[in-house]
Amino acid sequence: MSPVLAVYIKECKESLRDKRVLINSLLLGPLIGPLLFLLMMHLVVGRELEKAEQPMQVVVIGAERAPELLDALRQQGVQALPPIADAKLAVREQRIDLALRILPDFGAAWRAGRPAQVELIYDSSRREAQGDAVRLRVLLENYSRRNGALRLLARGLSPTIATPLVIATLDTATAQARGALLFAMLPYMLMLTIFIGGLWLAIDSTAGERERHSLEPLLINPVPRDRIVLGKMLATASFSLASLVLGLSAFLMVSRYMPTAELGSSLALGPQFFALALPMLLPMVLLIAITQIFIAAFARSVREAQTYLGLAQLVPLIPSIALSVLPVKAQLWMYAVPLLGQQLAIMRWLRAESVAAVPVALSTSSTLLAAILMFLFTRRVYDSERQAIAD
Amino acid sequence: MIEAKGLRKYFGAHRAVEDVSFVARDGQITGLLGPNGAGKTTTLRMLYTLVRPDAGEILIDGRNAQLEPLTVRRSLGALPDARGLYKRLSARENIEYFAALHGLSRQEARSRSDALIDTLSMQDIASRRTEGFSQGERVKTAIARALVHDPRNVLLDEPTNGLDVTSTRNLREFLRALRASGRCVLLSTHLMQEVAALCDRIVIIAQGSVVADGSADELRASSGEKHLEDAFVKLIGAAAMGGDS
Numbered sequence: 198m199s200p201v202l203a204v205y206i207k208e209c210k211e212s213l214r215d216k217r218v219l220i221n222s223l224l225l226g227p228l229i230g231p232l233l234f235l236l237m238m239h240l241v242v243g244r245e246l247e248k249a250e251q252p253m254q255v256v257v258i259g260a261e262r263a264p265e266l267l268d269a270l271r272q273q274g275v276q277a278l279p280p281i282a283d284a285k286l287a288v289r290e291q292r293i294d295l296a297l298r299i300l301p302d303f304g305a306a307w308r309a310g311r312p313a314q315v316e317l318i319y320d321s322s323r324r325e326a327q328g329d330a331v332r333l334r335v336l337l338e339n340y341s342r343r344n345g346a347l348r349l350l351a352r353g354l355s356p357t358i359a360t361p362l363v364i365a366t367l368d369t370a371t372a373q374a375r376g377a378l379l380f381a382m383l384p385y386m387l388m389l390t391i392f393i394g395g396l397w398l399a400i401d402s403t404a405g406e407r408e409r410h411s412l413e414p415l416l417i418n419p420v421p422r423d424r425i426v427l428g429k430m431l432a433t434a435s436f437s438l439a440s441l442v443l444g445l446s447a448f449l450m451v452s453r454y455m456p457t458a459e460l461g462s463s464l465a466l467g468p469q470f471f472a473l474a475l476p477m478l479l480p481m482v483l484l485i486a487i488t489q490i491f492i493a494a495f496a497r498s499v500r501e502a503q504t505y506l507g508l509a510q511l512v513p514l515i516p517s518i519a520l521s522v523l524p525v526k527a528q529l530w531m532y533a534v535p536l537l538g539q540q541l542a543i544m545r546w547l548r549a550e551s552v553a554a555v556p557v558a559l560s561t562s563s564t565l566l567a568a569i570l571m572f573l574f575t576r577r578v579y580d581s582e583r584q585a586i587a588d
Numbered sequence: 589m590i591e592a593k594g595l596r597k598y599f600g601a602h603r604a605v606e607d608v609s610f611v612a613r614d615g616q617i618t619g620l621l622g623p624n625g626a627g628k629t630t631t632l633r634m635l636y637t638l639v640r641p642d643a644g645e646i647l648i649d650g651r652n653a654q655l656e657p658l659t660v661r662r663s664l665g666a667l668p669d670a671r672g673l674y675k676r677l678s679a680r681e682n683i684e685y686f687a688a689l690h691g692l693s694r695q696e697a698r699s700r701s702d703a704l705i706d707t708l709s710m711q712d713i714a715s716r717r718t719e720g721f722s723q724g725e726r727v728k729t730a731i732a733r734a735l736v737h738d739p740r741n742v743l744l745d746e747p748t749n750g751l752d753v754t755s756t757r758n759l760r761e762f763l764r765a766l767r768a769s770g771r772c773v774l775l776s777t778h779l780m781q782e783v784a785a786l787c788d789r790i791v792i793i794a795q796g797s798v799v800a801d802g803s804a805d806e807l808r809a810s811s812g813e814k815h816l817e818d819a820f821v822k823l824i825g826a827a828a829m830g831g832d833s
Contacts, residue, residue, distance in 0.1 A: 210677070414668055
């Protein structure tokens with residue numbers, strides 16, 4: 198038996214007997230992504246839907262000064278709440294989301310045909326208040342335009358005079374693309390699944406081996422150190438892969454219960470996505486496995502390794518956040534960056550778009566290259582005397 | 589046969605081993621005796637090729653350990669100070685893992701493990717997971733896995749540490765049996781009784797250097813002391829004074 202295989206079999210055997218590893222690799226790792234995701238989707242989607250359908254509640258100050266305006270708003274689903282003392286303060290203190298103040302001279306100005314003023318009081322830094330404010334503003338502008346047109350007609354002028362420009366909007370976002378915005382986090386969830394899948398094995402077979410004083414006896418065997426590292430890496434990668442396959446399957450199942458249809462968007466999260474994403478992520482599985490082993494090899498104890506790796510698993514968040522904050526156009530070179538390349542391809546596949554062979558090949562080869570470099574670094578660490586005798 | 593010639597190893601400013609030379613012959617038990625911190629563990633680590641000496645040469649059965657570490661390791665069986673086992677594997681699985689790393693076939697691994705389990709009277713613990721093993725059971729398992737490839741040279745770092753009287757006795761019997769079969773046995777210890785009871789040849793190390801080398805009788809004669817313990821104290825005491833001056 199080759200020493201690589203011997204190490205591989207032993208690490209797998211030992212891990213399969215460890216409840217901690219099983220729970221992490223085969224339960225927590227695969228399920229954390231889909232569950233988090235489902236929760237997030239329901240929270241976001243549920244709130245948007247709630248907002249759109251519910252009558253909007255607005256505190257109105259001076260409602261008696263503009264009964265016609267209030268009638269018009271009521272017809273559009275605005276529910277006027279009784280006035281309160283200091284509306285500005287109430288908004289600032291977040292007791293209310295939105296207030297509409299009709300100024301005292303509203304009636305006089307309206308009857309005289311002068312611009313009559315209303316005030317919209319809201320906090321633009323609060324997301325949930327902003328949607329309502331925009332909606333109310335549109336309603337008020339419509340009301341203003343309608344009455345302006347009526348006044349022009351009354352003076353024998355065509356209302357089109359006051360409308361020199363008409364803006365028609367054509368939203369080119371396909372149904373899938375709108376949904377994919379919500380799915381910007383999905384690639385990270387997949388990375389997390391890979392990460393958690395191999396986490397315990399990586400820690401246990403490196404820092405754990407040292408902590409239990411079995412590293413020195415192991416290294417005395419007539420086996421080159423790179424074979425030992427390779428065996429441990431392949432064992433870690435196997436558990437990561439198992440976690441990824443289970444995780445993708447869980448996403449497939451969960452995607453049926455995602456409320457994407459209610460948003461008027463759908464996502465290509467079917468078997469085809471599975472078949473594309475899995476091979477794309479294989480080099481990533483190797484890279485993450487060897488990186489975990491590399492990092493854990495520096496730790497003197499299991500606890501220390503956990504701390505380091507806990508921080509390391511935030512790294513794949515960087516491209517996810519960067520891509521959702523800065524909507525950059527994908528350039529070819531970006532596919533050569535490990536993590537970023539996978540993220541871009543997966544987001545495209547989610548939108549039912551295709552990715553050309555060149556970017557896929559570029560991402561695969563650069564990630565494999567990174568894994569090989571990482572392997573060489575790790576071998577150097579294991580070849581050092583410090584590694585063997587530090588205890 | 590193990591030959592150490594002028595070994596030296598510093599860890600930064602710490603001079604772990606200054607100058608160690610000795611020969612451990614086949615069919616003999618050689619004891620590396622010295623107080624704590626004398627450099628015994630570092631010397632053994634150099635011999636079983638875990639650390640590289642800064643100076644000096646190591647020959648195992650005539651082969652240079654620095655030039656051919658992998659070949660040399662095949663003819664060595666070492667019980668290091670660290671003797672951690674894999675607790676979710678049984679004693680037998682622990683032994684057979686090392687057999688596989690030595691490149692033994694499944695059948696060879698099985699028959700060698702059987703033989704060692706028999707010799708070390710481990711039948712009742714062989715298929716138990718090693719979690720919760722007593723100190724004696726752990727040392728037995730560690731020795732079995734270190735010797736699974738039937739090496740000609742056996743190195744043991746403080747082998748009786750933490751063992752009770754019965755286990756110590758059994759271990760000594762086992763080491764004598766190795767000697768009888770012509771193996772070269774080298775063990776380190778800080779215990780007088782250990783070398784007195786077991787060793788054909790004693791190498792005394794103090795402050796990283798060999799201060800005396802010979803049989804128990806020779807050491808008593810050269811130090812002019814009647815008891816081995818007095819001889820030991822006198823010899824390492826001389827080294828301490830020499831080191832201070």
